[in-house]
Structures are given as structure tokens and as C-alpha cells.
Amino acid sequence: MDWLGKETIMADFRTHITVSTLAGAAYGATGYFTEFAPLPSCIVAGTLCSVAGMLPDLDSDNSTPVREMLSFGAAVVPMALFSRLQAAHLSHEELLCIGLAGYLAIRFGVGELLSRFTVHRGMFHSIPALLIAFTVTFMMCHIGTLEVRLFKAGGVALGFLTHLVLDEIWAVRWGILGPRTKKSFGTALKFFGQSSMANTAAYAVLLFVGLLAYQDLTHPVDMRTMVINSEDSLIDRISSAFQDEVTR
Numbered sequence: 046m047d048w049l050g051k052e053t054i055m056a057d058f059r060t061h062i063t064v065s066t067l068a069g070a071a072y073g074a075t076g077y078f079t080e081f082a083p084l085p086s087c088i089v090a091g092t093l094c095s096v097a098g099m100l101p102d103l104d105s106d107n108s109t110p111v112r113e114m115l116s117f118g119a120a121v122v123p124m125a126l127f128s129r130l131q132a133a134h135l136s137h138e139e140l141l142c143i144g145l146a147g148y149l150a151i152r153f154g155v156g157e158l159l160s161r162f163t164v165h166r167g168m169f170h171s172i173p174a175l176l177i178a179f180t181v182t183f184m185m186c187h188i189g190t191l192e193v194r195l196f197k198a199g200g201v202a203l204g205f206l207t208h209l210v211l212d213e214i215w216a217v218r219w220g221i222l223g224p225r226t227k228k229s230f231g232t233a234l235k236f237f238g239q240s241s242m243a244n245t246a247a248y249a250v251l252l253f254v255g256l257l258a259y260q261d262l263t264h265p266v267d268m269r270t271m272v273i274n275s276e277d278s279l280i281d282r283i284s285s286a287f288q289d290e291v292t293r
């Protein structure tokens with residue numbers, strides 16, 4: 046029996062976190078000793094790898110690891126976005142309010158969405174989900190050189206990959222006649238799942254975050270100009286329209 050209370054059809058939580066932590070330590074150490082990235086970036090990349098080793102199981106309803114991951118994400122994601130928001134010259138209180146809203150949205154809102162819209166071993170366990178996690182991390186870790194950003198996002202991809210590979214390994218059992226596969230074999234390391242709606246949603250999200258990342262690379266948004274004087278930003282158009290209304 047595993048932590049979901051079901052027969053073990055996949056590597057359990059402890060195996061996942063152990064392997065992804067070891068992979069993360071090796072990944073961070075490699076980055077440091079080859080002088081690819083500074084020490085803090087290597088520690089962040091290694092930690093991200095360790096945590097990402099549990100990410101695909103966010104689709105397991107209401108389990109303790111899911112709650113732990115949501116709490117971790119709720120604390121870390123707003124922090125990671127702070128430097129972007131600071132560039133918009135928000136006050137300390139405004140930043141705190143956004144941080145608190147972000148915490149509540151992730152801790153409770155995301156949990157609710159996950160339990161409603163995901164099925165275990167659906168598209169959360171897939172290569173496109175891995176690429177989405179990679180791309181989102183790349184955008185969140187927006188400080189540093191392109192190489193360092195890719196290095197940190199690569200940590201998440203590696204941790205995610207260890208999870209998918211372990212789930213597939215756990216789906217192979219040795220019988221008297223040699224290896225035999227369980228029903229769950231092939232449901233982790235996949236490009237497409239059984240639900241066409243989930244497939245469409247996964248690839249739509251991948252396309253969306255891919256376009257955002259491309260925009261971020263080619264035309265990085267300067268929050269100051271976006272809020273104050275950009276010609277074509279939506280926020281600017283809304284705020285100037287509002288001001289016209291007020292001055293009229």
C-alpha cells in the first residue's frame with residue numbers, strides 16, 4: 046500500500062523525493078563545480094529539482110504531499126514574483142497584499158481546481174506538462190543571464206523527468222517469465238493521454254506559456270513603462286481611458 050492508500054502502482058512519495066533530491070544535488074553540484082552558475086543559483090536549481098520530483102502527483106486528490114506542495118508553492122511563487130512587481134514601484138503594503146492574495150489563491154484556489162479538473166495519471170504525468178513546468182519556471186526565474194535562467198528551469202525539468210521515469214519503472218514487475226508490465230505502464234512518460242479534452246488543454250497551455258516566454262525573451266516587459274507610459278500596453282490604455290473619464 047502507498048500513501049494514497051491504494052495498491053502501489055507507482056513509486057511512492059518517499060522514493061520520488063529521494064531520487065529527485067539526489068538528482069538535484071548532483072545537478073546543482075555540477076553547475077557549481079563546472080562554474081556554469083554561481084552558488085546561490087545552483088542551490089536554487091537543485092532545490093527546484095528536488096521539489097519538482099513531486100509535481101506530477103499534484104493530480105492525486107487531497108493527499109498530504111499535494112497539500113505540502115501547495116503550501117510550498119503558495120509561499121515561494123509570490124516571493125519569486127516580487128522582484129518583477131517591485132520594478133513597478135509598488136509600495137510595501139501593495140506588495141504584501143499581492144503576496145497574501147497569491148498565497149491564498151495558490152494554497153486554496155489551485156488545490157480546488159486541481160481536485161476538480163485533474164485525474165490521476167492524466168496529463169499532469171506527461172512530457173507537455175514537463176515542458177509547461179520548465180517554461181513557467183523559466184519565466185518566474187527572470188533574474189540573471191539566459192544560461193542561469195535555463196539552468197534553474199532545467200532543474201525543474203530534471204526533477205519532473207525523474208518522477209515520470211520512476212512511475213514507468215514501477216509499472217514493470219519481474220514475474221517468472223521475465224519482466225511484465227502493469228496497466229499503468231506508459232501512462233506517465235507520454236505525449237498524449239486518453240482524454241482529448243485534457244490533451245487539447247495541455248497543448249493549449251504549453252502554446253500559451255511558450256508564447257509568453259518568447260515575448261519575455263524578445264520584448265521583456267519593463268513594469269515601469271508598462272504602468273506609466275507604454276503606447277500599446279493594455280494596462281496603459283485602460284488607465285489612460287480611466288483618466289480621460291476623470292478629467293472630462
Ligand SMILES: [Zn+2]
Binds near residue numbers: 055102170208
Ligand atoms: Zn506519479
